[in-house]
Amino acid sequence: MLSSKFKDFLAFLKSKKILIVTHDLVDIDSLGSCYALKFFLTQYFKNQEIIIYFSELTKSTKNFINNFKVKFPEFNFSYKKDITLSKFDVFLVVDTNNLNQIVFKDNLDISHTNIPYIFIDHHSARKYSNKSVLDLINENYSSTAEIILELCEHFNLKLTIPLKTLIVSAILTDSGFFRHGNNVTILNVSKLLSEDVNIQDILLLLQNDIDISAKIANIKGLQRVKLIRQGNYLIGITNVSSFGASVASMLIKMGFDIGIVISKEQNLNRFNTRAKKTVCIKTGLNLGKILEEISEKYKGSGGGHDGAASLTTSMEPERIALEIINRIKQFII
Ligand SMILES: [Mn+2]
Known part of the structure; x- marks a missing residue:
């Protein structure tokens, strides 16, 4: 339980100029956590400086904010993009376990x-570097927003409807819509839901509009896909001019076990590959390793994870594709 720390945490922050920071490419969990934390602190420290700093937001966070603003036009998403660190007395590092993930101008x-x-x-x-006794860390939570929720609950602070909506959105996205969550994740969400905080409305806020050119790439990628069956496994190979990574993921969603997509990138051939996690675990297939080895052989650059990897090379694509397929087949006999 973190509650034993909360009193000291609050006492430490009293009369201090506070900067709330988070990792670069702010996701919805960091977003919700930062504004909920700011709200919490503002209740206790009325005339104290409490500033949020963001470097860059992800595309889906920006999209979420746009949807959110339609529903809650009054909500203030203000933050600073440029700050002088020395002006503050304390930094609250949110949803980040490594200071390297926080990006400031001039390499601050x-x-x-x-x-x-x-x-x-x-x-x-x-x-964590320089662990502080005041750190509020709980690995059992699916999101940082739940730590802020616990903090607010501990002090009986009533959250506003927009903030409840933000926290639910944060929990949903960080828990992969409960896929990586536990019982507490679901309990926390259920505590926040009410007539005014409606799950279907929140799911709509979280919907990402796909760019029309990305949709066309997906459709063309599907029209051109070649199916290779190896035993009980299905490999799909196709080509598009751009959005190769999204097309490769789409192939997996369509039912392929492994997807390979060839596209052009500045006169080079780019291969984006994806494999189902279960196939990687079962067969030992590691696309990152395969593409790294091929890139070394053909002087390209490649690598990644077991289920998602890419390779860029100037070699003719047919030859590389054949080599990738042959190496994959060695695992899925
Ligand atoms: Mn998070």
């Missing part, structure tokens, strides 16, 4: 200042 780094920082996070604690 909060660890180079003498200003204390406190982690508020749900990632595994391995990479």
Whole structure:
């Protein structure tokens, strides 16, 4: 339980100028956590400076904010993109377990200042530098937003409807819509839902509009796909001019076990590959390794993870494709 720390946490922050920071490419969990935390602190420290700093937001976070603003036009998503670190007395590092993930202009780094920082996070604690006794870390939560929720509950602070909506959105996205969650994840969401905080409305807020050119690439990729059957496994190979990574993921959603997509990128041939996680686990297939080895052989650049990898090369695509397929087949006999 974090509750034993909450009083000290609050006492430490009193009369301090607070900067709330989070990782680059702000996702919906960091977004919701930062604004809920700011709301919480504002209740206790009326005339105190509490600033949020963001470097860059992801495309889906921006999309979410646009949808959110239609529903809650009054909600204030203000944050700073440019700040002077030395003006603050303490940094609250949200949804981040490694200071390297926070990006400032001119390569500033909060660890180079003498200003204390406190982690508020749900990632595994391995990479925390300079652990503080005040850190609020709980790896059992699917999202950082749930730590802020616990904080608000502990002090009986009533959250507003927009903030409840933000926290539910954060929990849903970070838990992969409960796929990576546990009982507590579902309980926390259920606590926040009400007539005014409706799950279907929130799911609509989280819907991402796909770009029309990405949709066309997906459709063309499907029209051109060649099916290769190897035992009980299905490999799909196709080509598109762009959006190769999204087309490769789409092939997996369509039912292929492995998807290979060839596209052109600045006169080079790019291969995007995807494999079902279950296939990788069952067969030992590692696309990252395969593409890395091929890239070394043909002087390209390639690599990735077991189920998602890419390769860029100037070699003719047919030859590379054949080599990729042959190497994949060695695993799925
Ligand atoms: Mn998170």
